Amino acid sequence: ExxxxxxxxxxxxxxxxxxxxxxxxxxxxxxxxxxxxxIGKEVITRFHTNIKNNDLFYTDSNGRDFMKRKRSYRPTWDLEEFEFVAGNYYPVNTAIYIEDEDASLCVLVD
Structure with missing residues (x-):
């Protein structure tokens, strides 16, 4: 500990x-x-991993199903990104995960 x-x-x-x-x-x-x-403050946690997820990740949808996401991409419009960091934040009520063929990482919210 x-x-x-x-x-x-x-x-x-x-x-x-x-x-x-x-x-x-x-x-x-x-x-x-x-x-x-x-000055406003935001507290985040950053995890580093060797998982090769090709910028794909999954977030919960209000604690229900998981939604497939891709970093810096929106499926219904051409994204012009001016705030790279802010443009890739997503609300997570229950969990977020990444995976590749060999491993996965899931972060659960308590």
Whole structure:
């Protein structure tokens, strides 16, 4: 079990790896978010993996079915992307996952 407190003392995490389990458990505590500086803040988690998913990923649709997505692509119109990062954020209520022929990574929301 690893406890992490970032420079910003209002963000903490606990990572648990259990022997014999095919998953890790990451628990976050965020807040209170400081607002005194008048600058908006977004807290994200970034995972790095060797999965070759060809920019394809799947997000839940309001906790129901999964929707296939492709980074920087919209199926019904030609996307002119001016905000690359913001243009690739999707709401996730239940789960998001990526996969290739050999492995998959799924992030579940508690």
């Amino acid at each position: 690893v406890h992490t407190e970032l420079e910003e003392s209002w963000i903490k995490s606990v990572t648990r790896v259990k022997a014999g389990q095919p998953y890790i458990d990451v628990e976050y505590t965020v807040g209170p978010v400081p607002i005194e500086d008048g």
